[in-house]
Amino acid sequence: MTVHEAGTGKIRVWVRRAAVVLVALLVPAGVSAVNTVGRFGDLYRARADVVSVQPAAKVHDPAKPTVALLVGGSGTNVADLLGPYEVLAGTGRFNTYVVSAGSRLVPLTGGLDIVPDLTFDELGRLLGERRDKLDAVVIPALQPPAPAEFDSINAWLRRQSAAGTLTVSVCAGARTLAATGLLDGRPATSHWTRLAGLRDDFRDVNWISGERYVDDGNVITTAGVLSGTDGALRIVERLVDMDTAREAAQAVHWRHYSPGVSARIPVSDWAASDVVVALNSSYQSRPSTIGVRLTEGIGELELAATFVSYTEESMVGRTVAVGDGPVRSRHGLTFVPRSTVASAAADLDRLLVPGLDAFRLQVPGAAGLRPEYLHTTEEFAFDPVLRDIARTYDVQTARFAAKTLEYPLLDVELTGRAWPWTETLIPAVLALLGAAAAITTGMVFRRFRAAGRRP
Template sequence: MTSRGDGARPAGRSPRQPARTARAAKWGKVAAVVLSALLLPGAVSAVNTVGRFQDLYTVRAGAAALPPSDRPAAHDPAKPTVALLLGGSGTNVADLLGPFEVLESSGAVNAYLVAAGPGTAPLTGGLDVLPDLTFDGLDRLLAGHGDRLDAVVVPAVQQPDPAESARLVSWLRRQSAAGAVTVSVCNGARLLAGTGLLDGRPATSHWWRMSGLRADFPRVGWVTGHRYVDDGGVITTAGVLSGIDGALRIVERLAGQDAARLAAQRVRWRHYSPGTAAPLHASRLEPPDVVVALNASYQTKPSRIGVPLVEGVGELELASVFISYTEESMIGRTVAVGDGPVRSRHGLTFVPRASLTAAAGGLDRLVVPGLDAARRHVLGTAPSAATGGLRPEYLHAREGFPFDAVVLDVARTYDVRTARWTAKTLEYPVRDVRLSGSAWPWGATLVPAGLALLGAAAALSAAAPARRVLWSRRRRAGADSCTRQ
């Protein structure tokens, strides 16, 4: 019989087991440090991103107390009529105002913003608009003129409550059954798909939304690669500014290509493709697109941008500011400021959230939209009491499509990569727009790196006492073994 003293191993113990245990413990420590390094920047990212998105669509207090619009008084029964849908919880400002300005610029249609109920409706980034008509008001208007609705534009809307959702779905189905062409813009395809009107049809939407739409609505033939898909009674467009092409297609069908060409010229849309949908580059997430996560999560001080509402401002000029700095690039918060409601170029009523003097103390920039406002220098050219001590920045100082000026400003004021991401999510070609500025948001990049180092240091510091205790136990165990031998 062999004793323990002659070198025999205890039964069942492998000579490799201690080494494996040591390696497992080592990798466990490494994993704990890595996890701790990621935990702190991850937590900061979650809190900041949720807060940033929640700020995009906020329903103003006392919205229902404002008087209705008087635009429908000028209704022309000789022209086709198009309704653009407003959601009570919020509507994408570019999906809505881009098609609206195209339709109005054609001079060939009646275009109205319609909502389930009265009162102002929130748009992206702190802009409020007054609907022209409620659903019931539209019915009365058309019946009074012996008229009918020719088309409905469905922009991306925030998730409505169940009651409003049921009413929107019912209304869209009713208009389609009565012969109106239904047209979705960007993620408005989700609401339209929920009506069942897209089942068995080819349809498109924003590239970012496509995987979710395919999973949720498998009966729809989702396709990519074109700015819009025209399937007769239904037209669907790709992301955001593809709504411009969708609106031009509506004009083509209702009033002809000459009217559509005129509308494209008036809004300075240089990508018009007469009679057919222009091809669209198939976008996908790429490594440089992490820039939007950095902007949303780690800016030490997001820009607070006051946007004065000026009488006669273009609808696309407004949309370019309120969506580009907020939802698309996530580099700032915008708020509409002014002394009272104003009328836009084509008669929409917009309502400021605050007076300029009241908001000025909390603002970093004062960005004034509109070519006409820039030409007239409506707020002067230097800081003053009227501007709350801020220098007015006239964004649209040159003629051109309004989003060009914003993308250029994002590149110059923030960084080029953020500007390219903004154009990408807008699905707006900028190959002919020369961008200049810092290449990357280095400040936002250093924040998560610093947080990761802090988390790792905290983990190592917390583990130090445990390591000292373990080392002490091993030394005692080694000493006891020597004593026994």
């Protein structure tokens, strides 16, 4: 055998090995891609039927500051919206309205549908008739809106800012705000997973890490998800007073309030243990379809904790809002279930009933489906949800959910299996099957080729 032939043989061996490794990786990667796209695609999927529901009537008090919380027709993050809403509305010191560019039912994370209180035009007529003004606007993370709606939101936010309105973004809502140009030349912050992309796309903004919020005059930006709680408390401080903000923090059991200043938070980054969310979204051995029972008078944070934690923050389940009809939340928002409990029961793995009031009333479940009450004591609404995720799925998933919520788990005890071992085994098995298929295919191909060369 010549040196050339020997070298060619070695190259062929390495090519075969590389092909086996490539196929072995492609099989679990392909399964992961299909499942993950499907999971994320479900998060803000609009309902299939058409319903017409009017929002609950609210009494406007011109003596109070008015705050509008923005929603987008393609979907809005439920925690970015409802967390600040309950903080503000719970004080009784604000007119609080959820507003949209057009009158429609808006999907929130996990398929919870909200009826906006007002459109931009209706809000303008309401304030104009009373010679009132909009004092603050809160921008949650919005799914990319249609071009016409994007232009309408941009123009509306610029008009509000020009009129002196305090503009506040929560989490990835900073992208919507940055697109208006109102953050150019300013310091700002956002969710730790979004900052790299924001730095690339909006180079004129001074993006900052490690702060709950950045207050820059008539613009406030907050870090991820539950940092919106502190952003709302900062609005209370600025438009009312610090004592009211302290009472508001106590009312929702937010233990991390930092009066008058932004608290420092860890500068997070991706870690090896964060692969847990990819395992959940791709290879979950026990996929859960979770019915969430909507009940009259439910707290907004109780709703937010349930719909965002099991879906976007941990990817352990798909949530379905169920109930007997439209409900009004504790502070006057209108939500519409997608199914009755009875009609959805056969397709549900669990029936969760959020809300302390629902627990006290012992709201019933459905035939063959036991209701699981999440909120049974006075505490921050996310604490029992994270404990349930740790207990029913695994502790690392609950910790990742808290990390993406930017919520410190200093005094929240999590118990359960440490890691999703079954979900970890599935991609390993798929990789072995892919490697075996590649090796077998190569052997068959070489035999056919050898047979073709024989005289």
